Amino acid sequence: MAEKAVIGVTGLAVMGRNLARNLARHGHTVAVHNRTTARTKALVEEFGHEGTFIPAETAEEFVASLERPRRLVIMVKAGAPTDAVIDEFAPLLEPGDMIVDGGNAHFADTRRREAALRERGLHFVGTGISGGEEGALNGPSIMPGGSEESYQALGPLLESIAAKVDGTPCCTHVGPDGAGHFVKMVHNGIEYADMQLIAEAYDLLRNGAGMSPAEIAEVFRTWNAGRLESYLIEITAEVLAHVDARTGKPFVDVIADQAEQKGTGRWTVQTALDLGVPVSGIAEAVFARSVSGHGELRRAGRSLPGPNRSATVKLSPDDVEKALYASKIIAYAQGFNQIQAASAEYGWNIDLGAMATIWRGGCIIRARFLDRIRKAYDADPATPTLLTDDHFAQALGEAQDAWRGMVATATQLGVPVPGFSSALAYYDALRAERLPAALTQAQRDYFGAHTYRRVDVEGVFHTRWEAGAVEVEA
Numbered sequence: 216m217a218e219k220a221v222i223g224v225t226g227l228a229v230m231g232r233n234l235a236r237n238l239a240r241h242g243h244t245v246a247v248h249n250r251t252t253a254r255t256k257a258l259v260e261e262f263g264h265e266g267t268f269i270p271a272e273t274a275e276e277f278v279a280s281l282e283r284p285r286r287l288v289i290m291v292k293a294g295a296p297t298d299a300v301i302d303e304f305a306p307l308l309e310p311g312d313m314i315v316d317g318g319n320a321h322f323a324d325t326r327r328r329e330a331a332l333r334e335r336g337l338h339f340v341g342t343g344i345s346g347g348e349e350g351a352l353n354g355p356s357i358m359p360g361g362s363e364e365s366y367q368a369l370g371p372l373l374e375s376i377a378a379k380v381d382g383t384p385c386c387t388h389v390g391p392d393g394a395g396h397f398v399k400m401v402h403n404g405i406e407y408a409d410m411q412l413i414a415e416a417y418d419l420l421r422n423g424a425g426m427s428p429a430e431i432a433e434v435f436r437t438w439n440a441g442r443l444e445s446y447l448i449e450i451t452a453e454v455l456a457h458v459d460a461r462t463g464k465p466f467v468d469v470i471a472d473q474a475e476q477k478g479t480g481r482w483t484v485q486t487a488l489d490l491g492v493p494v495s496g497i498a499e500a501v502f503a504r505s506v507s508g509h510g511e512l513r514r515a516g517r518s519l520p521g522p523n524r525s526a527t528v529k530l531s532p533d534d535v536e537k538a539l540y541a542s543k544i545i546a547y548a549q550g551f552n553q554i555q556a557a558s559a560e561y562g563w564n565i566d567l568g569a570m571a572t573i574w575r576g577g578c579i580i581r582a583r584f585l586d587r588i589r590k591a592y593d594a595d596p597a598t599p600t601l602l603t604d605d606h607f608a609q610a611l612g613e614a615q616d617a618w619r620g621m622v623a624t625a626t627q628l629g630v631p632v633p634g635f636s637s638a639l640a641y642y643d644a645l646r647a648e649r650l651p652a653a654l655t656q657a658q659r660d661y662f663g664a665h666t667y668r669r670v671d672v673e674g675v676f677h678t679r680w681e682a683g684a685v686e687v688e689a
């Protein structure tokens with residue numbers, strides 16, 4: 216009898232191809248398939264020596280080459296292409312078989328697909344995979360949702376190819392139905408916030424302190440040896456040190472300053488709005504990309520007057536580091552709160568400490584810092600905010616003078632720091648004994664009889680402003 220594959224991958228662009236190679240390199244026999252068969256052939260021709268691949272030209276051949284229960288991984292474009300692939304394969308599968316969607320699907324689509332396929336006896340496992348092309352090959356962070364039962368059959372395979380930190384795989388069962396894709400979405404939202412904060416730190420050093428990209432690269436290298444150690448800081452140092460071969464200019468200066476986005480950051484913010492969770496850091500990052508991309512708007516605004524400022528100011532990289540670290544704590548705390556809220560809303564029972572654990576390696580936001588987050592959730596799994604954890608509260612307290620100074624300096628210089636300043640505003644809002652929301656409530660009651668609660672008496676009240684401001688119980 217012909218050898219069967221333990222798992223199959225359909226969709227062999229950068230992610231699927233490298234995931235299939237990673238599986239094969241770990242000794243798993245992998246069936247491979249792609250809509251355009253040239254990609255399948257190229258994979259086997261180029262990398263066939265890395266392990267055992269079973270190439271398939273048709274969906275029927277692909278399904279027939281898988282051992283039962285079948286494990287079929289889809290790595291295609293999110294949205295309609297994913298539905299098209301599911302529609303093509305699901306009729307060929309049998310009860311107990313598993314479809315793993317490793318693309319960046321919207322979690323609501325995953326919930327819909329999971330429910331529909333469950334009715335047909337199939338497991339649909341929406342799985343976040345992070346790490347890009349390199350991670351897919353050498354060890355990504357993997358965030359599978361779906362049923363417990365499917366994780367029993369898939370977990371060991373996925374854990375074998377995931378990144379490992381201190382011997383622990385960066386893969387765990389996140390929770391049922393769309394939980395895996397939700398967590399991946401928030402991972403990407405945090406990725407946006409982290410990148411924006413790094414960009415602001417760079418901007419302050421460049422346009423505030425007047426440092427060159429090469430000098431800033433050195434600053435980032437130093438930071439990467441400390442508490443900010445992370446993949447994003449590491450690659451920033453490399454990018455800033457790079458010189459464009461064509462022009463001899465710093466590479467960062469020859470790139471158009473218009474940041475693009477595929478949508479996961481925007482989804483994170485849209486979902487947070489629906490859940491009522493303030494993720495201001497992620498929102499500012501999405502809007503900052505949006506502003507950068509509005510060429511016409513920016514051209515129109517370029518003639519607006521700026522502050523009277525000297526060309527540069529004395530600005531300490533240590534203080535920028537403090538502002539960056541403090542703002543980063545806020546962004547991550549907000550993202551974890553969003554996962555916490557969704558877990559409660561959808562009954563996912565997500566272990567937040569486990570999410571920090573599987574993000575320590577393999578993914579784009581991998582960082583030393585995540586170990587601290589894991590410890591914070593180990594100490595208090597239900598904490599309403601990471602900010603009050605001893606380590607983070609102390610770090611924020613120690614950073615705050617520099618952080619406030621940095622936001623003030625940036626404002627005076629006219630350097631936009633929406634990430635730093637919104638993070639500080641969030642911090643101050645949480646600290647505040649009283650918020651001006653009381654006034655907002657009074658206004659709402661005035662113009663729309665929307666009612667309010669009082670600080671001293673139970674109940675809901677309305678003031679009849681038109682009748683001599685007499686208060687009545689609503």
Ligand SMILES: NC(=O)C1=CN([C@@H]2O[C@H](COP(=O)(O)OP(=O)(O)OC[C@H]3O[C@@H](n4cnc5c(N)ncnc54)[C@H](OP(=O)(O)O)[C@@H]3O)[C@@H](O)[C@H]2O)C=CC1
Pocket residue numbers: 225226227228229230231249250251254290291292293295296297299300317318319320344345346347348
């Ligand atoms: N690139 C990255 O760094 C990351 C990507 N992801 C996600 O992983 C998934 C795969 O990403 P990536 O490898 O970059 O590939 P792409 O997102 O560029 O998708 C290309 C693949 O999708 C297939 N495809 C597109 N439309 C259809 C269709 N209608 N029917 C069948 N197959 C179709 C293509 O087949 P064909 O060759 O025939 O055109 C090809 O295999 C995406 O969902 C992406 O968001 C997740 C993490 C990181």
Ligand SMILES: O=C(CO)[C@H](O)[C@H](O)COP(=O)(O)O
Pocket residue numbers: 319344345346347403475476477478479480578579
């Ligand atoms: O999923 C990823 C990492 O985990 C991708 O890198 C991410 O999709 C990039 O997003 P964008 O193109 O919107 O910046």
